[in-house]
Amino acid sequence: MTAYVMCFILFLVGLYGAITRRNLVKIAVSLSIMEISTFLFFALIGYIEGGVAPIVDPSDPAKIYVDPLPQALVLTAIVIGLATTAMLMAVIIRLYRKYGTFDIREIKNLRG
Amino acid sequence: MNPLIPLLVVIPLAAAFLIMIIGRFIEEFNKYFASLVLLVLTCISFYFLFTTGEKISVYKVGGWEPINTIPIGIYMVMDGFSVIVVCIINLIGFLSVFYSISYINRYTAGNYFYSLFCLLIGGMNGVVLSGDLFNIFVFLEISVISSYALVAFGVESNELEASFKYQILGGIASFLILFGIGFIYWRAKTLNIADIKAAFGTGSDKTTYLFIQILILSGFGLKAAIIPFHAWLPDAHSSAPSPISAMLSGVFIKAVGIYVIIRLFFNMFVISEAMAVLITTLGTLSMVIGVFLAIGQWDIKRLLAYHSISQMGYVVMSVGIGMILLSRGAKPEIASLAIAGGLFHLVNHAAFKGLLFLNAGAIEYTLATRNMKEMGGLAKSMPVTSATSFIASMSISGIPPFNGFFSKLIIIIAAVLGKFYLLAVLAVIVSIITLASFLKFQRYAFYNKSDNNRNQAIKEVPFPMVFSMVVLSIICVLLSLLVFPEIRDAILAPAIDILTDPVKYSTSILVK
Numbered sequence: 208m209t210a211y212v213m214c215f216i217l218f219l220v221g222l223y224g225a226i227t228r229r230n231l232v233k234i235a236v237s238l239s240i241m242e243i244s245t246f247l248f249f250a251l252i253g254y255i256e257g258g259v260a261p262i263v264d265p266s267d268p269a270k271i272y273v274d275p276l277p278q279a280l281v282l283t284a285i286v287i288g289l290a291t292t293a294m295l296m297a298v299i300i301r302l303y304r305k306y307g308t309f310d311i312r313e314i315k316n317l318r319g
Numbered sequence: 320m321n322p323l324i325p326l327l328v329v330i331p332l333a334a335a336f337l338i339m340i341i342g343r344f345i346e347e348f349n350k351y352f353a354s355l356v357l358l359v360l361t362c363i364s365f366y367f368l369f370t371t372g373e374k375i376s377v378y379k380v381g382g383w384e385p386i387n388t389i390p391i392g393i394y395m396v397m398d399g400f401s402v403i404v405v406c407i408i409n410l411i412g413f414l415s416v417f418y419s420i421s422y423i424n425r426y427t428a429g430n431y432f433y434s435l436f437c438l439l440i441g442g443m444n445g446v447v448l449s450g451d452l453f454n455i456f457v458f459l460e461i462s463v464i465s466s467y468a469l470v471a472f473g474v475e476s477n478e479l480e481a482s483f484k485y486q487i488l489g490g491i492a493s494f495l496i497l498f499g500i501g502f503i504y505w506r507a508k509t510l511n512i513a514d515i516k517a518a519f520g521t522g523s524d525k526t527t528y529l530f531i532q533i534l535i536l537s538g539f540g541l542k543a544a545i546i547p548f549h550a551w552l553p554d555a556h557s558s559a560p561s562p563i564s565a566m567l568s569g570v571f572i573k574a575v576g577i578y579v580i581i582r583l584f585f586n587m588f589v590i591s592e593a594m595a596v597l598i599t600t601l602g603t604l605s606m607v608i609g610v611f612l613a614i615g616q617w618d619i620k621r622l623l624a625y626h627s628i629s630q631m632g633y634v635v636m637s638v639g640i641g642m643i644l645l646s647r648g649a650k651p652e653i654a655s656l657a658i659a660g661g662l663f664h665l666v667n668h669a670a671f672k673g674l675l676f677l678n679a680g681a682i683e684y685t686l687a688t689r690n691m692k693e694m695g696g697l698a699k700s701m702p703v704t705s706a707t708s709f710i711a712s713m714s715i716s717g718i719p720p721f722n723g724f725f726s727k728l729i730i731i732i733a734a735v736l737g738k739f740y741l742l743a744v745l746a747v748i749v750s751i752i753t754l755a756s757f758l759k760f761q762r763y764a765f766y767n768k769s770d771n772n773r774n775q776a777i778k779e780v781p782f783p784m785v786f787s788m789v790v791l792s793i794i795c796v797l798l799s800l801l802v803f804p805e806i807r808d809a810i811l812a813p814a815i816d817i818l819t820d821p822v823k824y825s826t827s828i829l830v831k
């Protein structure tokens with residue numbers, strides 16, 4: 208249970224960072240922290256007490272395996288996360304070239 | 320097994336890659352190929368609209384059959400509700416892509432534009448057709464990432480800023496959704512929507528269940544820009560190229576936001592009164608606050624974007640009224656009337672909001688400004704744009720005999736019959752304010768005398784843009800035919816049937 212609580216705290220740390228930081232790159236890092244906490248949560252829900260890696264061993268039918276599905280989901284989600292982070296970083300670089308700053312308070316053309 | 324279902328996802332994804340490869344060698348290939356692909360997709364989706372009806376067809380990816388009635392493959396489901404949304408996605412998609420044949424001349428890098436556009440369409444079709452929760456997330460991310468890129472397509476400072484905001488809020492929404500999916504898998508040990516319904520139906524602990532519902536509602540609510548989550552929408556939708564604004568506002572927020580919320584809350588969760596009241600409240604707030612934010616805008620695309628929030632509020636509110644009535648178990652016919660009004664307004668909004676954004680794009684194309692104060696007197700020089708935007712403005716403000724009138728009428732009648740008098744009054748007031756704000760748009764853009772002479776030299780936009788606008792305005796008028804009971808029964812009734820019946824969706828998928 209402790210692991211789940213820690214994982215949720217990590218998610219909140221990321222959310223806090225994304226809301227309060229002023230630096231564009233730090234916001235992107237906070238988003239990555241949220242992302243990692245979600246992946247960790249997926250890894251945790253697939254774990255079964257005393258389970259081993261899910262490679263079927265015909266000689267020992269009583270063996271307990273961990274759930275392989277969340278691991279497959281995490282792999283897919285990591286690839287998606289890579290794409291979103293790359294996209295975000297590309298936009299941050301273009302913003303830096305336009306405004307010459309990473310401070311989000313300086314970037315406020317759009318209002319109302 | 321219907322082998323045509325996956326084509327709706329496979330064709331646009333393949334087209335995206337072909338455009339990038341072949342477009343390098345053949346000039347102008349991208350424009351005509353993308354239009355052809357979207358035309359084919361529109362034909363396929365209308366074929367489904369006429370053949371689906373009451374039945375639910377399932378395609379199992381990879382041919383994995385269920386073992387002991389436990390589904391193990393990825394399911395794609397085509398039923399009465401998803402077929403309507405698929406039709407509007409591909410139809411508005413075709414008209415926008417045809418429109419951009421001339422509009423794209425404002426930009427360079429046409430190959431990237433059309434490739435991202437095809438990915439956007441493929442992702443949205445995937446979200447709507449998927450019967451599996453994690454696949455909804457994957458397709459959602461495909462379409463959302465391409466929309467991030469398309470919003471930033473102009474790479475000027477405003478576009479980049481809008482795209483950055485959109486990406487941060489979109490990223491938070493994606494992780495909330497992923498967290499919710501994790502919780503659901505933890506509790507139900509399955510990801511198939513029909514199977515989750517069966518697993519949750521047999522009593523589960525209330526606290527986790529409520530937490531999951533809140534996570535899913537806030538995640539998809541952020542994608543749909545319901546009011547407390549709306550901050551990104553006006554920036555993103557007004558900064559994108561106009562055909563993309565038409566796609567994002569007309570279709571995208573419905574396909575990845577409203578559609579998924581309606582589908583999951585009706586067909587996956589057991590409808591509870593608390594959640595139904597929450598959804599209705601959010602919808603009413605969007606409806607009222609969205610229109611007040613829109614009044615003061617002078618940028619046409621920002622004005623239209625705020626009206627999208629308000630009009631989506633109508634859809635969410637009326638579906639919420641249906642949910643409240645269903646959860647009380649009383650008056651099922653009024654509940655189906657409210658849901659019918661919501662779905663009807665969803666289809667109508669796709670038509671007139673798509674048309675309005677294409678009109679705004681046409682004005683921007685000729686005048687190179689989006690500020691209403693700098694326009695005026697365009698009715699003579701741009702007659703088609705003026706006439707079509709008049710039809711669209713009257714539709715969105717609910718003037719008979721255009722389509723918006725009938726859907727708002729159904730929503731208001733359902734609210735009165737269900738004894739939600741306050742909501743009915745608010746819906747009428749919001750409709751009047753919408754009319755005021757669109758009369759301002761008409762007057763300043765098309766009729767007000769302009770004091771500068773350059774407006775005399777303006778000509779009507781090229782043929783592809785005119786064609787798309789005229790077709791959409793004809794659709795705006797034709798959609799009001801859906802109010803007749805015979806046509807409504809053929810198209811809207813199967814969707815309402817699948818939403819109001821609590822077990823039909825899950826049982827008919829699980830036995831196949």
